[in-house]
Amino acid sequence: MTPHGSGRWPKKQKSFxxxxxxxxxxxxGTVESSEYKHVVLSLIFLxxxxxxxxxxxxxxxxxxxxxxxxxxEFYAMKNIFYLPEESRWSFIQKHSKQDDIALKIDTxxxxxxxxxxxxRGALPDNYFSRLGLDVSKLAALIDSINNIxxxxxxxxxxxxxxxxxxxxxxxxxxxxxxxxxxxxxxxxNLIAEMIEPYKGKIYDPCCGSGxxxxxxxxxxxxxxxxxxxxxIYGQEQTGTTYKLAKMNLAIRGIAGNLGxxxxxxxxxxxxxxLKADFIMANPPxxxxxxxxxxxxxxxPRWAGYEVPPTGNANxxxxxxxxxxxxxxxxxxFVLANGSMSTSTKGEGAIRQKIINNxxxxxxxxxxxxxxxxxxxxxxxxxxxxxxxAQTIAxxxxxxxxxxxxxxxxxxxxxxxxxxxxxxxxxxxxxxxEIARTYHAWRGEQKDGMYKDKAGFCKSSTLEEIKSNDxxxxxxxxxxxxxxxxxxxxxxxxxxxxxxxxxxxxxASEKLDxxxxxxxxxxxxxx
Numbered sequence: 446m447t448p449h450g451s452g453r454w455p456k457k458q459k460s461f462x463x464x465x466x467x468x469x470x471x472x473x474g475t476v477e478s479s480e481y482k483h484v485v486l487s488l489i490f491l492x493x494x495x496x497x498x499x500x501x502x503x504x505x506x507x508x509x510x511x512x513x514x515x516x517x518e519f520y521a522m523k524n525i526f527y528l529p530e531e532s533r534w535s536f537i538q539k540h541s542k543q544d545d546i547a548l549k550i551d552t553x554x555x556x557x558x559x560x561x562x563x564x565r566g567a568l569p570d571n572y573f574s575r576l577g578l579d580v581s582k583l584a585a586l587i588d589s590i591n592n593i594x595x596x597x598x599x600x601x602x603x604x605x606x607x608x609x610x611x612x613x614x615x616x617x618x619x620x621x622x623x624x625x626x627x628x629x630x631x632x633x634n635l636i637a638e639m640i641e642p643y644k645g646k647i648y649d650p651c652c653g654s655g656x657x658x659x660x661x662x663x664x665x666x667x668x669x670x671x672x673x674x675x676x677i678y679g680q681e682q683t684g685t686t687y688k689l690a691k692m693n694l695a696i697r698g699i700a701g702n703l704g705x706x707x708x709x710x711x712x713x714x715x716x717x718x719l720k721a722d723f724i725m726a727n728p729p730x731x732x733x734x735x736x737x738x739x740x741x742x743x744x745p746r747w748a749g750y751e752v753p754p755t756g757n758a759n760x761x762x763x764x765x766x767x768x769x770x771x772x773x774x775x776x777x778f779v780l781a782n783g784s785m786s787t788s789t790k791g792e793g794a795i796r797q798k799i800i801n802n803x804x805x806x807x808x809x810x811x812x813x814x815x816x817x818x819x820x821x822x823x824x825x826x827x828x829x830x831x832x833x834a835q836t837i838a839x840x841x842x843x844x845x846x847x848x849x850x851x852x853x854x855x856x857x858x859x860x861x862x863x864x865x866x867x868x869x870x871x872x873x874x875x876x877x878e879i880a881r882t883y884h885a886w887r888g889e890q891k892d893g894m895y896k897d898k899a900g901f902c903k904s905s906t907l908e909e910i911k912s913n914d915x916x917x918x919x920x921x922x923x924x925x926x927x928x929x930x931x932x933x934x935x936x937x938x939x940x941x942x943x944x945x946x947x948x949x950x951x952a953s954e955k956l957d958x959x960x961x962x963x964x965x966x967x968x969x970x971x
Contacts, residue, residue, distance in 0.1 A: 462610040468589035469611075472582050482615045483569045483685060484576065485586070487554060489607055490568075490692045492590050494526045494557065495534030501525045517560065524698045526564065532556040534591075541587040544580060547573035566706065567691030608693060612654055616817040617868075628656050628727040628779065629815050631861075631871040632825075636725050636777040637664040638880035639807070639827060644674040645722030648769055650710045650762070652679035652703065655690035657725040662699055677701035678719055680710045711741060711761060721769050724776035728762040730821055735761060750798050754790035759783075764795070767804065767828060775806070775829040782810070782822040785917040797915045800852075803907065804828045807853040807883055810919040812861040814869040824919075827883075834888075846888025850907045853886045854919040855879060856900065899924045 469485045476484060501520055505513055513519045517527040530536055532553035540549050554568040573583075593607060609630065616627040633656050642661045649657045658679065662672050677694075679701060681687040687707035694701050704715030735758035742752050746768040753761035759780055766776045785808065787793060799805060807827040813820065832848040857879055861869040871879075882902050885892035897903050903922040913921050964970060 462607055465589050465593070465607065466611065466614055469586055472578065472586060476576055476578065482611070483572055483688070484578070486608065486611060486689065486692060487569050487572065488550070488586065488590050489593070489611070490696055491532075491537065491550070491553060491557070492534050492593060493696050495528060495532075496594075497525050498528045498533065499535075521561075526557060526561045526695075529556055529560065532560075538587055538591055541584045542580070546580060546583060546587075547576070547578055563700070564691065564695060567688050567695060569685075569688060608696060609656075609659075612656070612689075612693075613817070627654055627817070629817070629870070630656070630660075631876065632727070632779060632811070632815060633657055633660040633725070635809075635871060635876045635879060636779075636825065637661055638876055639825075639883055640723055640725070640775045640777045641668075642675060642723040642725070643668070643670050646676050646678060646719065646771070647723045647725065648677075648716070648719060648721035649679045649724070649726050650765060650769070651726055651728050652681050652690055653686055653727070655679065655693040655701070655703075657727075658690075658694060658699060658701055659697060661723070661725065662697065672699075678716050678721065679703045680715050681707055682709045683707060710765065711735070711758075716769075719769055720771040720774070722771050722774050724766050724769060724774065724778065726762070726766065726776075726778040728758065728778065728780065730781045730819060730823075733757060749802075751791045751795050753795065754792060756790070757792070759787075760792050760795050763799070763826070763828075767799070770828070770830050773829075773831045773835065775827065777825060777827045779823055780826060782824050782918070784826070785824055793915065796917070799828070800907065800910055800915050800917075803832060803849060804830065805852045805917065806832065806848070807855065807886075808917045808919055809855045809879065810858050812858050812869055812871070814863075814867060815861065815871070817868065826917075844888065844890070848887065851904055852907075852910060852917075853883060853902065853904050854917075854922040855882060855902045856919040856923045858920075897923075 472481060472484060498520065501523055502514060505511070505519060510519070520527040531549070537546070537550060537553055540546055543549075550573045551571050554572075555570070558564045558566075558568045612627045613630070636657070637660045641664070643665060647658065647661050649655075652658065658677050661675065661677075664670075665672050665675065677699065679690065680703065681690055684707045687703065690703055694703075702716070706715075708715060733756055735753075735755065741747075744752075746765050747753065748768075750764055753759075753764060762778070762780075763784075766778065770776055784792075784796075787796075805826070806829045807825075809825040809827075811823050811825060813822055816823070832845075832851070834845060834847040836844050857871075857875070860875040860879075861871050864870045881892045882895070882898075885895040886902075886904060888895075895904065900923055903919075903924070905922045909922065910917070961970075
């Protein structure tokens with residue numbers, strides 16, 4: 446239903462992100478969408494790092510340290526990139542109407558990368574010159590980006606907002622397959638709230654544009670933790686998306702190890718010895734081109750399990766993540782719903798061993814229409830290496846009870862709100878309710894006592910899961926929601942329903958008679 450019965454969604458006042466998008470969108474016709482996002486996000490990145498640089502430069506002047514203005518170390522010590530004059534935003538804007546502006550932007554990006562080691566491999570290479578962009582449209586985009594004040598409000602994370610907005614819009618407009626670099630923010634938020642990545646190593650084996658890492662840091666900051674207590678590891682196969690991730694982390698001052706180069710996690714694992722405390726991931730759904738069975742049959746990641754079958758990488762991803770978990774590690778990841786019940790090519794046997802090894806902590810069925818680029822129903826898996834009672838350092842109320850032999854099932858398919866005609870979003874309250882249920886089930890005092898709730902959540906034993914043929918679909922366990930009793934006695938309700946039925950039958954007979962008469966008048970009577 447549309448709001449207020451109006452027949453259309455209410456008009457919202459344009460945000461500055463939407464205004465910026467409208468300007469940038471004028472470039473689309475002349476540029477492939479896969480390239481277009483890099484044009485826009487590279488310019489936003491350049492504006493942001495320039496603003497930070499200029500603010501630090503002014504700070505040095507105010508402190509009477511003009512001698513050090515050209516020294517990289519005096520910027521790096523504040524986690525700010527040093528920019529030679531030709532790579533500063535002011536230089537780009539000054540020459541934005543000139544015919545060689547594309548070359549100047551490419552030179553600026555190359556110079557920024559060359560002067561800052563942490564950006565190596567992060568920025569687009571020779572994009573602007575190669576694309577042959579319309580100078581007037583490019584100039585208009587530069588003018589529009591110039592209006593973003595990226596440093597005035599430090600709490601607002603303006604550039605982060607713009608970046609997230611654009612990533613979401615690109616995912617929505619690129620159609621099927623175009624959103625592989627972007628996981629809906631509400632899904633990322635939910636995973637972070639569930640696994641609570643306060644301290645330790647965080648890993649995403651298919652990190653896309655780095656959204657899981659960004660949200661982990663936001664989670665820590667919002668819960669008054671210290672982002673220096675975590676270290677970030679990731680990997681991304683697609684070269685352009687790898688660059689997006691490095692930029693996304695850089696604009697927020699997040700240090701992370703995404704490997705030396707973009708590479709396939711299965712065939713070139715760039716963190717072979719990593720044992721992660723938290724794994725957050727959204728692997729490509731049902732990756733059919735995967736050849737693990739043929740080419741990785743002796744891989745140590747499958748130790749103790751069947752080799753994941755060729756033709757679908759889902760169980761390859763699951764076993765890869767299990768192999769990467771530390772002794773007390775927890776993983777939260779998105780997979781297609783089929784992963785919960787499939788028995789194809791030995792996948793059922795792998796799931797059975799995972800369950801018998803007591804690694805499955807929680808399963809969540811999500812509502813449909815959350816993703817921009819697929820209508821495939823999805824679920825969240827939460828695995829842990831340790832279900833024993835344990836004390837979480839620094840969080841006295843987060844002590845976990847002994848959950849061995851138990852798994853929590855949550856059916857959240859009826860949650861979420863429509864944000865437009867085709868897309869749904871989990872609300873803040875939805876996320877809080879799901880996370881609170883899980884934390885209470887784990888025994889955390891701050892979330893009260895856990896109780897099963899028909900139609901929503903159920904704590905099941907290993908025996909129950911075995912009796913359901915090792916299927917992990919929450920709907921099998923939570924049952925149907927209880928129907929609220931309206932207090933009307935059955936006899937009274939039945940009498941009223943019977944009256945209504947008879948009235949409808951009488952109306953139907955009258956309508957039949959009218960139709961029959963009309964048919965006879967037209968010469969079609971019997």
